[in-house]
Amino acid sequence: MRQLDALATEARTLAIGVPPLGPGEAEVARQMQICNACRYCEGFCAVFPAMTRRLEFGKADINYLANLCHNCGACLHACQYAPPHEFAVNVPRAMAKVRLQTYGEYAWPPALGGLYQRNGLTLVLALAGGLALFLLLAMMMNGKLWGEPLAGNFYRVFPHNLMVSMFTPIFLFALLALALGVRRFWNEVSPGDRVKDAPGAAVAEAAQDALLLKYLGGGHGQGCNEADDAFTLWRRRFHHFTFYGFLLCFASTSVATLYHYLFGWVAPYALTSLPVLLGTAGGIGLLIGPAGLLWLNFGRHPLHGDDAQKPMDRGFIALLFLTSASGIALLAWRDTSAMALLLALHLGVVMAFFLTLPYGKFAHGIYRSAALLKWAIEKRQPSRLQLGSE
Amino acid sequence: MLNQDLSLMTARKYDVLVIGGGNAALCAALTAREAGASVLLLESSPREWRGGNSQHTRNLRCMHEAPQDVLTDAYPEEEYWQDLKKVTGGITNETLARLVIRDSSHCRDWMRRHGVHFQPSLSGTLQLSRTNAFFLGGGKALLNAYYRSAGQLGVQIRYEAPVDRLELRDRRFVAAYIGSERIEARACVVASGGFESNREWLREAWGQIDGQWIADNFLIRGTRFNMGVLLKFLIDAGADTIADPTQCHSVAIDARAPLYDGGICTRVDCVSLGIVVNKHAARFYDEGEDFWPKRYAIWGGLVARQPGQVAYSVIDAKAIGRFMPPVFPGEKAKSLPELALRLGLDERAFVSTLANYNSACRAGTFDHAVLDDCHTEDLTPPKTHWARPIDTPPFYAYALKPGITFTYLGVKVNEQAAVHFSGKASSNLFAAGEIMAGNVLGKGYTAGVGMAIGTAFGRIAGAQAAAAILEDAQRAAA
Structure with a gap:
């Protein structure tokens, strides 16, 4: 057989x-x-x-x-x-x-793969759509975008259940799309290797390489190249700001969700509460990181990378920056008349972010982690070649 | 201070002029600058081609008494010296050689300070893990680090600045000329390489066979900028020389390699796994004489002496996966006659050579890692190891040509790297790198020795040039 x-x-x-x-x-x-x-x-x-x-x-x-x-x-x-x-x-x-x-x-779905090719346009449309959606919603539900201070009570503008019912399916879809995409990738580049059979040490090494961005160290720990042949650690640092800032923001939302459903503690939370502290720290990271990455991106040596990808890179960086900037603005002015407007803007940006999550630069982290895992598995296997030596 | 700087610029008189832009030149410039001299470095090439043959290097042969960061075990001075004596057949200067060997034991800290990173030997070079420290990223990464460091220290660097002659007075350097531009300096280090890029000079040195210039079929593995202009100038100006112009390091490389700068990747490493025939489909040398790393440097010369300076390395499917992957795919055929056709060789002669070889192979235990017992009997020339019949399709062949790495002809120097005229040392003209490497390496080669010579004598020349200025100043003050 x-x-x-x-x-x-x-x-x-x-x-x-x-x-x-x-x-x-x-x-x-x-x-x-x-x-x-x-x-x-x-x-x-x-x-x-x-x-x-x-x-x-x-x-x-x-x-x-x-x-x-x-x-x-x-x-x-x-x-x-x-x-x-x-x-x-x-x-x-x-x-x-x-x-x-x-x-x-x-x-996945394959039909949406084309969105990568014109990613700048994709991001702009998603952003415009997200903003329009929430501004219109706010207008429809409240009749205005500017009103008396609501003491930071977002749910007076958009009811909690409405936000959950809008964001949850989109977030879950993004996760599903990314997971199915990377699964196809894995099956093709590593046929026969099942992730669950990977040695624990390989998984741990891949995770470490991804989380510490080992390969932005240049092999000597002095960093990678940006504008010229000199090495710098700033790309790694700004990426850490971005990624860990993003994680902190995500943690903030997760904690708030737990507060809401587990303890029945309803937003707004105090400035000293865990969700706000996490969100603030993450938001600051997500301002510094993307700003730095964008600055480095504009200064990159002309021979580096693929020019056609720059709209995707820069669009994604800009979207991250807008997410944190609008989030921090919302926190700063949540007790003022601008709250409803700021909330609509922030939610619009976040919506655009989640909509484009599986069809933009975010995917690099998923595919690169998979490649790092494959490498961590592969390097532990004996080479099939006996090339002798020069 | 400002006034002094200004006067320096307007007078355009530097303390030390370094001519050349490779490893030895940078080592000299950095050392002279560290000693406090103002330094101008003139590189003949454009920026993107800077660094001469150093671009293609990858390691430094290092003496060490015990395991050291990227180096395993020990490589004591005596063993290094014996190795050098062996590869040069004794055509070396022991004093200068030992100077280089000792410098190699401690120069790496200095190199690191200027941004060079080291790594253990690369895959496929295990035999060098004890003796050679590899540059992370290779020679171009090393050059980038040196140029950055030179820039930070204030060494002035000019590209596309080919010096064509020097002004000398009583064995002393006075000025250098780029065309009509005259550049004065108090001392000078010439580190401008050999003459291997100069096809005319190679022609002249190698002569003709059957009315054809032998050197016209040579490929140059390194830079196109080593025209030997200053080497020729110094020889004509009466500088003492070493070696002769036919001496060069050459290996058999893929015939499709570019005319210049093919570098390391154009080598063909399957010679010892098969046979090599010339354009008449005849074998001409024992392909299995010794391990390939020990023999690859003689094959340039062997191919150079074949008609048309071309040869073909022929292997079968058994050899695939046993040698470093070549840069160009080999000619591939299902049968030997088809391979002959693809190579443009006489089919009958080719098939007959293969048949003779195959029937002369005496089966043994094939092991490419040792000098095994697979050999030929009653075959001229014999193949003494790794001889297995070439009988398993598909068959592959690689056309080979001589690839010149560097030339040995150079100027004679002493322990201070001073250029000599009629046996007398110049007090302010020094030489470093390929232009004087022949003092230590009169013949042959072993991995990482060129960089060891360049680094040691670059640093010596830079220090001596800076010291010469001080002496002049003291003399003037006295």
């Missing part, structure tokens, strides 16, 4: 052949062939050690390596084959182009 299966698989492979490479993937394969014969960059990150375990680069390998790449830029500046060399090796750029394609290709 097994033999029959193998024969059937072989027949299918012969019939349809190996999945053809698109131009972006073919470019990564070309560059990896050069890198694999050089290997000077092995110490920078996980991409190159993963590469040395392969002799040929099929679609699955390329998609995996592309998502393992953190676009730190170190290998470009160190490359003896970088432009103007005729080999024109620019690994961060080639990887970035494929990375964007993988987000779209593995997206």
Whole structure:
């Protein structure tokens, strides 16, 4: 039976052949062939050690390596084959182009994968839609956006159940879409590897590499490249501000939900309450982080990354910034006549954020974590190659 | 202070002029600057090609008495010296060689201070884990660090500044010229490399066979900017030299490699796993003589002496996955006649060479990690190890050409890195790097020695140049 299966698989492979490479993937394969014969960059990150375990680069390998790449830029500046060399090796750029394609290709539902291609427009439309929705809702329910102070009572503007019934399904859909997307990705780049069978040490290492952004350290701990060949830790720091700020905001909302349902403690909460403290700390992180990342993004070396992705990167950063800025503004002026307006703005931005969550830059964290896990599993397995030495 | 700076700029007279932009030049510039000298560095290439052959390097051979960060075990001075003596066949200067060896034991702290990072040996280079400290990211990363450090310390750097001649007076450096621009300095370090990019000079050195210039079929593994302009100038100006112009380090590389800057990735590492034939489909040397790392440097010369300076490394499916992946895919064929066709070789001669070889193979226990007992019998030339019949399709072949890494011809120096004229040392003209490496490495090569020489003599030359100015100043004051 097994033999029959193998024969059937072989027949299918012969019939349809190996999945053809698109131009972006073919470019990564070309560059990896050069890198694999050089290997000077092995110490920078996980991409190159993963590469040395392969002799040929099929679609699955390329998609995996592309998502393992953190676009730190170190290998470009160190490359003896970088432009103007005729080999024109620019690994961060080639990887970035494929990375964007993988987000779209593995997206669920597939029809929405196209949103990655025009992500700037997607984000603008989602933001406009979110804002319009809540401003109109506020007008319809209250007849006005500016009124007497409500002592921070948001539910006088939008009833609690209304907010829950709007955000919960969208949030759950985002989670589902991301989970199904990354599952497809995993099955393709790591067929036969079941995540639940992964060694605990591999899972722990992958988690640590993701949470500490190990590969924005440059292999020497001095950081990655931004404007030139000098190393800086600022991208890692600003990313930490952003990510942990986001987590704190999320924790704030979660605690508030528990307060509401478990203890029946209804918002608004005092400035010294846990939800407000978490939200404030997170909000500040989510102001500093995205602002810093945006500033770095505008100063990046022109050869870094993929220009076509910049609207997605910058749009996502801007959306994060607006989320925290509008949240902090709401906290600051929740006792004034501006509260209803600020609340509508904040909810509009948050709605746009959740709507675009599975179809924008956010996906990079999910796919990269999966790639890091694959690497942590793979590096623990013996290499099949015996290349000898130079 | 301001006035002094201003006068310096208007007079454009620096204390130390460094000519060149590779490892040795940067080591000299940084050392001279650290000693307090004002330094101008002139790199002939544009910024994106800066660094000469150092761009393509990856490690430093280091003496050490005990395990050290990225280095395993120990590599004592005596062993290093014996290795150097062996690879050079004794064509070396023991005093200068030991100077380099000792410097390699402590220069890495200085290198780290200037931003160089080290890493353990790369995959596929386990045999170097004891002796060689690898630069994280390779030679270009090292150069980037040095250039950044030089910029921060105030070394003035000019790109696209090819010096074409020097003004010398009584063995002393007076000024350098870029065309009609005259650049004065109190001392000078020449670290402008060998002449391997100069095709005319290579032609002249290698001559003709059958009316064809041998060197026209050479590829240059490194920079296109090592034209040997200053080397030639110094020789013509009466500087004492070492080695001769036909001496060069050359390896057999993929014939499709670019004319310049192919670097490390163009090497073809499957020679010892198969056979090598020339354009008449005949074998010409024992492919299994020794481990590939010990033999790859002789194959440049071997191929250079074959008709058309071309050869073909032929392997079968058994070899796949056993050697470092090559940068270009090999010619692939289902049968040997088809492979001959693809290579443009005479089919009958090719098939007959393969048949003779295959039938001469005596089966043993194949092991690429040792000098195994798979060898040929009654075959000329023999293949003494790893000889297995080439009989398992698909078959692969890689065309090979000689790839020049560097040339050995250089200027003679002493322990102070001073350039000599008729046996007498100049008091303010020093040389470092490839232009004088032949003093230590008169022949042969072993990994990481070029960078060890460049680093040691770069630092010596920089320090001596700075000291020469001080001496001049003291003399003037006295």
